[in-house]
Amino acid sequence: VNLLRLISWPYARRHVLRTILTASGIVLGVSVFGGMHTANRTVLGAFAQTIDRIAGKTELQVTAGDTGFGEDVLDVVQSAKTVAVAVPVIEAVVASNIAGQGNLRVLAVDMTGDRRLREYDFDSADDLVLEDALIFLAQPDSVILTKEFAERNGLSIGSRLRLGTAVGQTAFTVRGLMKSSGLATAFGGNLAVMDVYAAQKMFGRGRMFDRVDLALKEGATITAGQQELRTLLGPAFEVQPPSMRGQQFEAMLAAYSIMLAASSAFALFIGVFIIYNSFTIAVAERRSEIGILRALGATRAQIGRIFLAEGAAIGIVGSATGLAIGVLLSRSVATSIATLFGDVYGVSQQAGELATDPVVLSLAFAAGIVTSVVAAAIPARAAARVDPVMALQKGRQQLLSAGESRVRVMLAAGLVIVAIASPVFGRTRPVFYAGYVSGIVAVLLLAPLLSLWVARAIRPVLAWMRPVEGALAADSLIQAPRRTSATVTALMLCLAVVVAFSGMARSTYDSIAQWVDTALNPDLFVTSSATPEVQAPRFPSTMASEIAAIPGVERVQMFRNGRIAYGDGQVMVVALEMESVANTSPQEPVAGNRDDMYREAAAGRGVIVSDSLAQLRGLSPGTPVEIPAPYGLIRLPVVGVVVDYSDGQGAILMDRSVFTRYWRDDTVSDFRVYAQTGTSVETLRQRIVERFANERQVFVLTNEELRSYILNVADQWFNLTWVQIAIAVVVAVLGIVNTLTVSITDRRRELGVLRAVGGLRRQILGTVWLEGVAIAGIGLVLGNIVGGINLYYLLDIVRQDVAGLRLAYTYPLVTAATLVPVMLGAAFSAAIWPAELAVRGSLVEALEYE
């Protein structure tokens, strides 16, 4: 402690900005780690809480994915010996049509039995006023709102509220108000309760329910209830406690969570380099001080401990600050994650109270300190080894010894061989990942050498640009590779991740765009919701002929989709009129014969699967698949594999006749309309809107609008790329400021001599600026190379282990080009202050140095 007080504290006070910059490495890592996890947890927690509130006392829920099932299933569930109460439920999302209030989540239940499962507080006139239970059931326009929503919008019992339904804008009558607690707090109060049978009509559900909620008889265990119901209902039905829906949701978000975890771990990893860099610099800067201490009798261990203690102190301060910033940021991050969930998965969820997890925050705090200490360990070791005599000889410590260099090169060469050999000789995943890790370690080992090589390579360029300043800047980098290697490594890693993620975004975007062009080529899409919500109202199939009768319509196709349980996960079932699709938008299969594929599928003799599903489940043409449906097990062979991005977890495409037979559901999610030649698409759109104006709620999207929507959603997925670019910029600024500051301190004598012999102010400034820009340039070169290799590995991981998506390798040239001015600009900005230091210092002091 004394050494810290006497030696470290004065140093920190003299270099306040440097100390802050050093700590900011940890602040950055811990804030991203803590903030991202808190935000993620907040949204998932809010989702789980909503499920909990909606579920009430429900012990088990019976579902068949989100396709729903017939009313007869309710009778089967109610007949089970273990079941005490079973009630049908439909959930739907409707536009509230109130400015600023967004959508209302409708929970439609059978009030005659539902009160056993959910607490509506009917008994207290103050808490809830249900005008009349019988009127509520008798009138399909009845709706119960939350008191909060009603008060927000000046509604009371008897008020009328217009909601968008399958039968057009419909006026509902408020017949009850729920107090703002429990159930009523789900979805931030944007909840409406209505009768389930009225909901069937309003939301085009036919005679189907979305799920059955149930409570078990006293003494019956959850397991016994599940077993009995599974036996009674068959494999198409999931019988799970409500909490499992939360877990399914989390599983659905697996790919997103992986990305999030990678980003936050990456931020912390970058922190290591910033700390390492700062401490390496500090050791270099304080060589004479260390030498004096050693000369006065300080042991090597004591010197090492000083630096480790400094690392720990900075880690504590940085982690605490990082946690505070992270928690502050998590609110807005949670909101954007919630928006992403809504857009990508169709699950509207508002981020509720911040869900800070003491364990995660403690982990982040501890990780920050450990990271800091670990990053300081090598410089501390170097400090302990400082020879007092050598400490007086400037430059010697900076040179990379030939022996050390040889060891690094040999080790790295071995790892490179492993990295190259792994995909060639080993097809197993462990071997693949071993190769990936070997490649990363090899790059880290080679980073100092690579930066030295690149510095030598760009010396002529710099010298050509500015003969004096350029040569001096390049020589500074070449003579002291250790000074710059940590910054270059951090930059390289940042940019490698940016390039790889951006490449993935580009590849995904291109692939989806290509799929949209071939598979989604109708002129118009008739939907019931402005956004493709799974729980949007559905249309009756009879509407197809009504659309077909509109002048200018060439062809109408019915489209129906829904997620179902499949194996240990879920897949999207897509029901199409295969024969018609074969004529309008046939896709070239990845596997199988196109004509045979459509013929067999149209005849109901096979199904087409998405390439991603085929990859993840090992399916190929001829493979028999078993699809559990509510009214039978579908056993059909795969007749083709196509690229399809309907769902992240894969899709099964079947003829509509198969779907209607096995689901007993002929409702339609949306209609795809082809215009006759010579008919204006805009005119046709107007005709369709007018045809159903007072009858149904229809949204008619043009091909371009749908395409934009889909591609926008794809874009949102990769907004994290921008976060990573921002991190890279911060890293560049921090690293370059640090590196240049010490470079100037190191070269005070040299710079002093330059000024003494007539070196101009602008030449000194130019030298430092160029050195900063050169560091960024080296980082850019190496980052792009490593990023390109990283992209290859990531695409393989996405294909093989995450989503099964076949994404073409597309180098993100635009991002790479954007990074050049961004990083060079950041480097130049970072160099301004150190450059000023270089020219403002006292010439006398500079010449007296050492």
Next chain:
Amino acid sequence: MSRGAVIAALSLVLLAGFESAGSAADEARRIVDEVQRRGKSMSLRYNGLLQSFDSGGKTSEKRWTFERTGSHGQSKSVIRFTAPPEVRGVALLVVNHPDKASDQWMWTPALERDRRIALQDRSTRFFGTDFSFEDLEERDAEQYTYALKPDQVIDGVSCWTIESRPRESKSSQYTKSIVWVRKDNYGVARIDSYIKDEVVRRLNYQSFENIQGVWTARELRMTDLRRGGITRLVLENVQYNAPLQESDFTLQALRRQ
């Protein structure tokens, strides 16, 4: 008054089986049998006025027509709401079974469809009134045990007091019921329903009138003692053994109306 009127009104039959476990029990069972015998009719029709008053002073009123065919335990009944306008046309078909809970369907004309009312949770209130769905059911008398308690006077009339408890096999929200049967005409005067040791509902029978030889309570008053709500049912135009068609007590008939 008549036991038949009680059954007719809301099928509230809490009378039944008996164990030959002593003279008091035998006597209780004899009384129950006599109540049932005197109230027996092949059919019933009446117009009902249902008024609910909650503890906050809020009042709601509905009118219906009631028709029943068949005798106790195997009867079928249809309730059709006639007022207020919002519920006009809503109909309820109740098919009673001697050995299990009744089946019930509801027809809602605004939706043009029927729905089955699953009475798994029979403690639920009957459409906002103070009756529960369980209170609507005809029950198998054999699933209860009875005990005769000391006589009491209700509304100035001397009554037998009978304690009725569901057997273990019988699922009921109530732990027990106390039934007071008038000695002058074998009409039920009051039923107190208990959950554990607390009286939760009290049903009073009033305004007795002899209609076609059956003593009929023209007014029933159910009090939910926990909520403080009261529901009053008034029977008008009561007619026993009217010629009713069996085919009018089906789902198809419900949909036709």
